Amino acid sequence: MKIICEQSKLMSGINIVLKAVPSKTTMEILDCIKIKVQGGTISLIGNDMALGIETVVEGEIVDEGTIVVNAKTFSDIIRNLPDEEIVLDADNLKLIIRCEKIIFDIPIRNASDYPELPTIDRKKSAVMSQLTLKNMIRQTVFSISADNEAMKIMTGELLEIKGKKLRLVALDGHRISLRNVELTEEFGDVKVIVPGKTLNELVKILSGELEDKVTIFFSENHVMFEIKDTVVISRLIEGEYYLVDRMLSGDYETKIKINKKRMSECIERASLLIKDNDKKPLIFNYTEDMVDVKIRTQVGYYEDKIDIEKEGNDILIAFSPKFLLDALKVIDDEEIEIYMMNVKSPCIIKDNNETYMYLILPVNFNMD
C-alpha cells in the first residue's frame, strides 16, 4: 500500500473514525484504525463492534492494499506533521510516514484480524437535515440511563418515524425527554432503539448546517447514517420501547410561565449547596405571580424569588435541581411553560406545538 494525502484531509478523516475507536478495550486490535486502499478509494475505518465508522479520504493512490495501525500512535503522528503532502508507504512489517525531511515508521497489524463492518441493506431509508438531527439528539440524549444492564432499552433512544413525523425519545425512570419534527417527505414507518453511545458520537460528526443532509438506512439489527463521505453503522438495541404517550397526557391543575434564563440561574445557584451525592430537593412554592425557591443542605441555606404568570392552583412541589437544569439547558425559548398536576405527579415543560416535551418526576420533601 502506498498513498499520498494532504495532512489536513488525512487528519479530518482520522478524527472522524477515531470516534469509533474504543478508549478501553480487551480486544487489542480494536485500538487500531484500518486503512483500506481498494477500487480507487482510500478509506479509513474505526470499529468498536457496536459502532463502526468508515470515511473516504482524498489522495493519490500509488499502490492499493489494506493495513491496520495503532490509532493513537498514527493519529498523534499525523496531527503533529506540517500541513503538507504526506506519503504513507507500507510493507509487510511497518508503515513508513514521510513528510518533508521527516520520517516515521511504526509497526502494522495483520489486516485480516480486524473485524469487518456489517453490510447494511439500503432498502429502507429516510433523509433529513444534519442540523435538525444533531439538535434533536443533543436535546434529548442527556436523559438516557448510563450503563443500565438491567434496563438496556433505557441506554438508547427511541427513533420513530410515522408518516412525515420524526420523534426522538430518551428516558431514565425519573424523566422523559421528547422532540418532534416534521420531515419534508414521507419515508414509511420506522421504530428503532439507537444506542446512546452511537448518538453521542454521531452528534460530533453531524454538521451544523441546515442544508447538509443525512440519509439513515434501517435494517433488521442495524442503523446506518450516511453523511457525505462517511458512514456510521450501529447495532440497534433489541426490545419494545416504553409507551410514553400515556405518560405525557395533557391534564394539569397548574400552568405557569417563567423566564428560562432567570430560572436556570436560580437553580444553578441552588446547586452550589449540593455536595456530591446529596439528594436534597429544591422546593418551589408557586403562588399568584411569584415562585419562592428554597433549599437547605448541610452546606447552607438558599432562597430566591422569580416572577411568574400562573393559571390554576397554587402548588408547593420539589424537584432534583439537576434534572430541571438538564432540560432548561436544551430549550431555546426565552419563556417556558410548566404544567403541573399535584405534588406527586410529574411536571411537564413543553411548548404549544409540542415540538419539545420534558417530563420530570417530583421528589419528596419536608418543610422545616
Place this chain on the structure above:
Amino acid sequence: MKIICEQSKLMSGINIVLKAVPSKTTMEILDCIKIKVQGGTISLIGNDMALGIETVVEGEIVDEGTIVVNAKTFSDIIRNLPDEEIVLDADNLKLIIRCEKIIFDIPIRNASDYPELPTIDRKKSAVMSQLTLKNMIRQTVFSISADNEAMKIMTGELLEIKGKKLRLVALDGHRISLRNVELTEEFGDVKVIVPGKTLNELVKILSGELEDKVTIFFSENHVMFEIKDTVVISRLIEGEYYLVDRMLSGDYETKIKINKKRMSECIERASLLIKDNDKKPLIFNYTEDMVDVKIRTQVGYYEDKIDIEKEGNDILIAFSPKFLLDALKVIDDEEIEIYMMNVKSPCIIKDNNETYMYLILPVNFNMD
C-alpha cells in the same frame, strides 16, 4: 460584621486569596477565607501556613468585625451572583449573603482559630516591574524539583540581588535555569531561596504590565511581595544554595545556531513515540550545516533533519526531549545558540548577554 461590596470587586479579591487556600489539608480551618473588617478596611486573607495572601477589597462598611468562612462554599456563591451590590451580614453563627432577591446563609467558623499571618519587617526591600518578575519566574520555575524532601533547596528558587543585578536560578539535578536582569536602582545585596509553590502562585497574581511595580520585602525567615492592594507572604527555604557559576563556565568545543521553532517542533514530534515513563534518548548528530535527529522506541522510529550554523567540532550527543522542550518553550528568541563541550558534558543554551542560561545534562545512548 456587615459590609456592602460590588460582586465583581469582591470576586477579584476572593480569586487572589484563594491561591493561598490549600486544596488538601488536614487542618480544616485552612480550607477557609478570613474576612477582616477593621480600621475602616475590608481585607480577605488566605493562609496555608507556608504561604499567606491578604488583599484589600473596596466596599461600604456598616459594622466592623472578623469572620472565617469555608473558602469553596463562599467563593462558589459569590461567583454565581449577579454583578450587583452584595450585602455580607454576619452574626455569631452564620454569614447571610444578600443580592437582589437572593438570600444565602452559610455557617461561619471561629475567627480566633484561624492562624495569623506573620508580621514582616519592612526595612530591607527592592522594587521592580511586575511583568519582569512574572516573566523571570515563568522562565525558570519549571526546572525546580517537585517535592524533594531530601533536597529541600531544589524545591525553591534562588533569588539573588547584587548591586543592580537580579537573578533567579532553579535547578533539579539534571538542569539549571537562570535569568538575569538589570534593575533600575541598587537595593543592597540579598540571597534567599523562595519556595516554588509561592512563585507559582505569585506568577498568577503579578500583572502583565511593565509599568506596574512590585515591592519585595526581605526578613530573616520570610519574603513579602506587595502588589497594589495585595501582599503575598511566604516562608523562605533555609540553607545555602548551590554555587551554580562554576557549573556555567564559558568553555565549549562546539557552538551551533538553530531556529528555535523548527527545533521545538522536531522534539515535540519525537516525544510522540515516548510512552509514560520511557526514558528513551533523542540523539542529535551535529555535522557541518545540519543536525540529524533520531529516536527509536517501542512505539516506532523517527528522524528529522534541521539546518544549523556550526562553529567547532562535530558532535553526536543525546538528551531527554522533555528537558530541551521545557527550556525552548520559555525562550523568546527566534534563533538560539547551543554550546557543547563533549558527549558527557552539559549543553548550555544562552544568549550573548547571558540574560538567560539553560544548562541541560546529556544522557547515555546506544547507536543501533
